[in-house]
Amino acid sequence: MDMGGKDKFELENRNEDPMNYAPRASDFGFGVANLANTSIGMMPTENPMAVSKGDLIGSSSCSSTSLVQSFGPTLWEHRTNSENLGFGEVSVQKIQSTSDAFGIRKGDSVSFRTFDKTFDMSWNPTSSTLKGDIFSPNAPVMLHQRLPPFPADSAFIERAARFSCFNGGNFNDMVNPFTIPESMSLYSGGGGMIQGTQEAFAGNSLKPVSGAHSQENELGVGEASKDVSLPVEHGATEGSPLKNERNSHSLMGSRDEAKQGIGGSGNDSDEAEFSGAGDQDEPSLLEDASWEPCGLDSKKRKRNGQGTKIDIAKGAPQKSGESAKDNTEIQQKGNRNQASTTNRNSGKQGKQGSQTSDPPKEEYIHVRARRGQATNSHSLAERVRREKISERMKFLHDLVPGCSKVTGKAVMLDEIINYVQSLQRQVEFLSMKLATVNPRLDLNVEGLLAKDTLPSRVATSSTMGFSPNIPMVYPLLRPSQRGLNQAGLPGMGSSSDLLQRTINSHLTTVIGGFKDPTQLSNVWDDELHNVIQMSYGICAPPNSQEADGSLPPGKMKVEL
Amino acid sequence: MRNPSLIKEEFLKRWIIALRRCTSLKKNMNILERNKVVKLSADLAMASARNGTTSWSRALIANATRDNDNRILAEQILGPESEILVKRVSTMPFKTCNRRKIRSKRILKRSCSSAIRRVRKTVPRKVLANCIAKRLIQKRTHILKSLVPGGEFMDETTLMEETLDYIAYLRVQVDVMRSCTYC
Numbered sequence: 088m089d090m091g092g093k094d095k096f097e098l099e100n101r102n103e104d105p106m107n108y109a110p111r112a113s114d115f116g117f118g119v120a121n122l123a124n125t126s127i128g129m130m131p132t133e134n135p136m137a138v139s140k141g142d143l144i145g146s147s148s149c150s151s152t153s154l155v156q157s158f159g160p161t162l163w164e165h166r167t168n169s170e171n172l173g174f175g176e177v178s179v180q181k182i183q184s185t186s187d188a189f190g191i192r193k194g195d196s197v198s199f200r201t202f203d204k205t206f207d208m209s210w211n212p213t214s215s216t217l218k219g220d221i222f223s224p225n226a227p228v229m230l231h232q233r234l235p236p237f238p239a240d241s242a243f244i245e246r247a248a249r250f251s252c253f254n255g256g257n258f259n260d261m262v263n264p265f266t267i268p269e270s271m272s273l274y275s276g277g278g279g280m281i282q283g284t285q286e287a288f289a290g291n292s293l294k295p296v297s298g299a300h301s302q303e304n305e306l307g308v309g310e311a312s313k314d315v316s317l318p319v320e321h322g323a324t325e326g327s328p329l330k331n332e333r334n335s336h337s338l339m340g341s342r343d344e345a346k347q348g349i350g351g352s353g354n355d356s357d358e359a360e361f362s363g364a365g366d367q368d369e370p371s372l373l374e375d376a377s378w379e380p381c382g383l384d385s386k387k388r389k390r391n392g393q394g395t396k397i398d399i400a401k402g403a404p405q406k407s408g409e410s411a412k413d414n415t416e417i418q419q420k421g422n423r424n425q426a427s428t429t430n431r432n433s434g435k436q437g438k439q440g441s442q443t444s445d446p447p448k449e450e451y452i453h454v455r456a457r458r459g460q461a462t463n464s465h466s467l468a469e470r471v472r473r474e475k476i477s478e479r480m481k482f483l484h485d486l487v488p489g490c491s492k493v494t495g496k497a498v499m500l501d502e503i504i505n506y507v508q509s510l511q512r513q514v515e516f517l518s519m520k521l522a523t524v525n526p527r528l529d530l531n532v533e534g535l536l537a538k539d540t541l542p543s544r545v546a547t548s549s550t551m552g553f554s555p556n557i558p559m560v561y562p563l564l565r566p567s568q569r570g571l572n573q574a575g576l577p578g579m580g581s582s583s584d585l586l587q588r589t590i591n592s593h594l595t596t597v598i599g600g601f602k603d604p605t606q607l608s609n610v611w612d613d614e615l616h617n618v619i620q621m622s623y624g625i626c627a628p629p630n631s632q633e634a635d636g637s638l639p640p641g642k643m644k645v646e647l
Numbered sequence: 648m649r650n651p652s653l654i655k656e657e658f659l660k661r662w663i664i665a666l667r668r669c670t671s672l673k674k675n676m677n678i679l680e681r682n683k684v685v686k687l688s689a690d691l692a693m694a695s696a697r698n699g700t701t702s703w704s705r706a707l708i709a710n711a712t713r714d715n716d717n718r719i720l721a722e723q724i725l726g727p728e729s730e731i732l733v734k735r736v737s738t739m740p741f742k743t744c745n746r747r748k749i750r751s752k753r754i755l756k757r758s759c760s761s762a763i764r765r766v767r768k769t770v771p772r773k774v775l776a777n778c779i780a781k782r783l784i785q786k787r788t789h790i791l792k793s794l795v796p797g798g799e800f801m802d803e804t805t806l807m808e809e810t811l812d813y814i815a816y817l818r819v820q821v822d823v824m825r826s827c828t829y830c
Contacts, residue, residue: 472803472804475804476803476804476807479804479807479808479811480807482811483807483810483811483814486811486814486815486818487814496780496784497780497783497784497787500784500787500788500791501787503791503810503814504787504790504791504794506814507791507794507795507810507813507814507817508794510814510817510818510821511794511817513817513821514686514689514817514820514821514824515686517821517824517825517827517828518685518686518689518824519685520824520828521685521824521827521828522684522685524828
């Protein structure tokens, strides 16, 4: 998906203060927000200080320091324009870098645990310093990129950052995610194994899970791995068929439905359970999948500013993620929810609530409850319905002439009504005309076909000689066309033959006395031709031909 | 949407066949009868061309076969396949069940409109404009529903689709008839 890339760019383009990082982070959606990023991110941010202070982190293992060091230069290299989103931020710039770091990462999973502790220790003192440092150099954020395989997603990182920023010491929650590296280590099989891990996780974690933290963690890991994969555009490679289905759904079809923002998923709970963060992605993905079947589910996915719960159908992980614990986080979530209203083709985004940040550029269309609007199924279904209607109006634009400039439903409807009425009147008029002109209601099929095939109106008095069986009685020729008959014959031949044959086949049962008229047709031909020659006008022929039309029957009677 | 010339050919074929069938029944028709026959045959031709896939075609056929006078004629026109079509049309139960909906909707509308009138003075302009626009749209939708055959019982989305189809059909009909009269 391009999403990840876009998200990254969005992030990069934003200048935030720590307060706003949340919206941005939410935009990551599936950004490469890794646990590793958060954990290591903190570490690197600290590291410059730590190194200066004495390398708290490195104490755990020399590998860690090497890790940091290895990351450091790389991060600095890569870090060009990512913004400083706080240490929680995931600069989701380069996923490839994650793969680079992956190999390193694997071995160091153990070290992360130690990092946790070091973080704990050094968190508070460094947090403030970090903040100051973070925003300026943007260096620490870069580290995130290189810390690949950890399935922390951006949402989680946000939360982590949030915790650090807002709740200074609320570290227990923070620590939880760090335990995930352990699980990561279990799963990770080798370099560049993001997908593999994801698949493993996906297989494990897709199903709804109880609120067990470990489970959630696993799920989160799975989700996070998913997140990683998504930006890497490995959607197809995601292990679970569900994921694939979802992806396909999202990629193909859920344009109609607005997906709840991945930002929304990012908004998901504050919980330190970064599994929630991971879960968000899954729910969001699930949303897509379940979106397709029934648009009404969308209501459940909508999040108001209050952070309504995600649809139960998505599964427990979502629920666990949903429980907002922090008011500030809820607020941020709300902001992000509003802000990260996802793109809608119909352009209803503009109507949505406050947008502090750009909406995540995801591939799905999310139906979002607008700020202050009801989130029940009716209004959402109504919106879907309205979209369908407007879609069809666009088709009508092409059909109804002169509607290019018209916008708006009422005027468009007006035009349509006028057009339909005029067409109906035309049909009525023409049928009346035919009825009068054509007393015996025989049609010049060849003439009509000729008109379709040849631009010139070559009528077919010649058809008389063509197929005498067919009661094509009197061609209502224009005199000017007679000269063209001979020329037009060969061209018409095939099509008119076919038509005649088909009509013949239909009429064999009915024809019966049709041969009689052929005798009379010659008589009528002359009269009609005269009439037609007299006036091509619409009004004239009916009058004259009425009189003529009355004659032949009389003649017929006489003759018969 | 679809290829118009193909539709034209199809329509023309069916129409001519239908006309022939009609005229075989009754040779000396006066002009009004002929008019009716022409229209009927054209309608049925097109409706049968759709094979009952669209709602308006079904409604057309249903209307045509409803009167006993027309029925024989219509069945003649439609030919042997008419039985299948008529069955398909008759199995459409939409009319009766929708009538209740329409009735209840009308009652609701009336009650709402009276409430809206009271509120109008106190309501800000934007809301008023919205209300007016909505009403316009509602009225026009209602008119459109009356125009499209069988449209009264549809919801808006299907109405739009049917209108699209119906417009295409009308165009073809007009073209064919015009070329008939001028040839």
